Amino acid sequence: MDLFDYMRETKKEKESPLASRMRPKTLDEVVGQQHIIGKDKLLYRAIKADKLSSVIFYGPPGTGKTTLAKVIANTTSAEFKQINATVAGKKDMEEVVKEAKDMQGMYGKRTILFIDEIHRFNKGQQDYLLPFVEDGTVILIGATTENPYFEVNGALLSRSAVFELKPLEKEDIKILLRRAVEDEEKGLGSFGAKIEEEALEFLADMSGGDARSALNAIELGVLTTERSEDGIIHITLETASECIQKRVVNYDKKGDNHYDIISAFIKSIRGSDPDGAVYWLARMVAGGEDPKFIARRLVISASEDIGLANPNALLIANAAFEAVQNIGWPEGRIVLSEAAIYLACSPKSNSAYKAINDALSCVERTGNLPVPLHLRNAPTSLMKELGYGKEYLYAHDFTGNFVKQQYLPDELKNTSIWHPQTNAAEGRHKEHLKNLWGDKYK
16 A cells, blocks of 8 residues: 555545444444344354354344444454445456465465445356355355345355344444544544433434434534534434434333324224324334334234234234334335235224133133033043043034034033124125024024
């Protein structure tokens, strides 16, 4: 590196965005992701021992994928190369591979290749890397926001360990923000700024676990806010709201408002009002509610309020829950919206909900009633001699795969528990059961 290169790098470092300047240099400086870099975890030990094998870092933006790669670059004795799949091509990889072979041959030194946005490489580009990863010419570190099991070559995946990075916890974001405001060397400490607790809470909430988003917001706030009469730059709740471009919404996730809004959301679905359902959903999204909490309530509503009137509702709600877990935020809001509208538009029935509650009340009232002998399992000859399983009629041996017999305890043999309601789906079930059982389902 000549003098001009050095000056360029020095200037770049000083003028780079806060999120870049605050990037940790060592593992001990990293905030969050303790499920993979805790001191007892494999990845932590591998980095510390400089024995890293090929890995794929997968997670939403701002969770520390590039940060971990940079930490590895700072701690490893291996040569570290970085390319970005959005602008790099096969030629760039060929150059890296050639240099890696030279380093290995002449100095016995390994090469770590960090590929950011690796999912942007097409199959041919990923295939090119495979033999060099396989023979150890390069140790691959791939970073992706997309599910690698869908976007990364299966052969490449099989030779790499996949580590999922999760959105940072609220407390993690607060640590980073305080560090940024106070750090005079890399952060904003020289500006004499102070962030109010309300603003800190708000930014930690609204960043959605994205450290970069939070740091960009605090940097914008400090650089654009006038000093007060006391000479301090005060980052207030209003300033924070402007900087992260999200309105302050009255939504206390621990207070009554939290329960009021989720109640309004579910009651809108139950009342078949998709407009109300989406509005209250938006209130929760804007307020920083945990998307998994919303998705869980949709699954409950699908069974409790829609039930057998439209059994597909449960499938849709459960698919939404899984999708939100897989794709995260912000796209997950679209999934939740689709599911909420579908559930609100579905015909409603709480017959399954009422049936299980009535059945539980019956059990509580009558206790442990004996199983009728013909329904009991008879794995031994002694049990058969005692009449276990005797006179049981196997339904599939009869026309229509049905035969009348008693399935409830003797004391409850004439009890009716499930009562079909007046909707098309349950009407069909009722007619079918009437044909089988007669007056039992009249």
